[in-house]
Amino acid sequence: MIPEKWDMAADIVVVGFGAAGVAAAVTAFELGAEVLILEKAPEGQEGGNTRVAGQGYLNTSSAESAATYLKALCGPYTVPDEMVRVWAEEMCLNNDWLRSLGCDPQEHQHQPVGIEFPDLPGADCVHKFHDGPTYGYSHTWNRFESLVKERPIKVCYETPGRELIQDGASGEILGVRAQQGGNAIFVKARKAVVLTCGGFENNQEMIRNYLSGVPYCYTSGSPYNEGDGISMALAVGAKLWHMNNFAGPSMALKVPEFPTTFSMQALHFAKSVPGGMIVVGPDGRRFADEKFKTRHGKVPANGTWQALSTPCPMYMLFDQKLMTSGPLYDKTPSHGWTQIIERYDWSEDNSAELRQGWIKTADTLAGLAQSIGLDPEQLRLTVDRWNIQAEAGVDDDFHRALMLTPFDEGPYYAIEMSPSMLNTQGGPQRNEKARVLRPDGAAIPRLYSAGELGSIYSHLYQGTGNIGECLVFGRISARNAVNETPWS
């Protein structure tokens, strides 16, 4: 339905104010377009996953190597050569673009550790950057956000896009029906709409239908990313790609009081904490090396990489030594929605979380097993076997190398672990011009996309590649969108 009256209008309407939205909006503005951003979150919570990310972005050193590396990352889940080419060429230009806007790209100091798959061809193209001298808490996002705020680009907060308005005859996208304070508003896009509203990390129905191996999964990023861009694009005839790929799973605590997950220090590969700790599945047995540094959720399997197995419900079991060693959760606001936005103040001695029932305890293993619904005999066998292996310093079952500590005598503790993720990669498929495609391969007129909503990553993922790609396709989408002739 085309509305009789439009409430707002701009040349380019950008839906979603994260890194991809910034790159699209700023590029379009610099090319002379009037730009309007619709953002679902209230002011202060905009920025999506970008706001709470580790703040690194990719700038590759050679287009040729970058193309080789991306192809190797995709493996059998191939993407069109033309997409690889534009991604690779543009990925080398992120720093040039940011510098041209007054930003301050700084290379991460821990190179070459940040190369996620060093054995793959072309991997030496990886160079990770952040903005400004301090690496960490929201610094890059702050700079990105200021690029929008220092320009006359209107941002409508608490105004989620709900539906794309499409000309029934031509298929052209003419604008967006959004919601503001409970009312529908109609926003005209004279030239084009760019969808940059992130993934479906907080949409359990989509997770169940699209992500394999996880009956449910919770986000450590923005709870506002509920797959709206996927619903909107499907409704105007888009096709989807990479829906089963995601940066996860990991194992984390999810409680009903908060929308996002809490990561446990004892499970972090780089954190050494005292005491016995293992994770078991519903059969009371271990199923993985709990301290393995996954490659964004992927683990090696038979010469290839597969998503970490997460038999739900999972329980992290631990002893009194770990319980009394300090907070089980690292509340330092370095990354993650719970740390940066919720600022949950976890108690120093874990007592508040014990009282809240987030941590279960019992004097004996049998008592703990009963309280969490596991078979007491199997749990005893599992812990006995772990203790023998830990004392010998060899985990024959899963080859864990870190924190091989036997359990103390009781009391014992358990925390239910849920699959958690950083972000999804799937969404409407776009082409090398960032135009959203229909199932027959034709582009939907005047509809573009960028960012993790329909990302190029189909299989393996190189850390910092998501924000790098936001900048890449944000720019590409805007360059093409501003060349559209206004439809009025």
Ligand SMILES: Cc1cc2nc3c(=O)[nH]c(=O)nc-3n(C[C@H](O)[C@H](O)[C@H](O)COP(=O)(O)OP(=O)(O)OC[C@H]3O[C@@H](n4cnc5c(N)ncnc54)[C@H](O)[C@@H]3O)c2cc1C
């Ligand atoms: C904890 C964490 C750490 C990470 N670290 C890194 C890292 O260091 N480097 C890296 O490259 N990647 C990292 N990632 C992944 C990366 O942050 C994201 O993939 C990337 O930032 C996505 O950017 P985007 O612009 O596509 O979406 P987002 O940044 O998620 O922005 C989407 C925006 O759209 C808004 N929105 C949603 N629905 C609507 C709607 N209907 N209408 C209007 N607005 C809407 C959201 O509120 C949000 O503001 C991390 C992710 C997490 C969670």
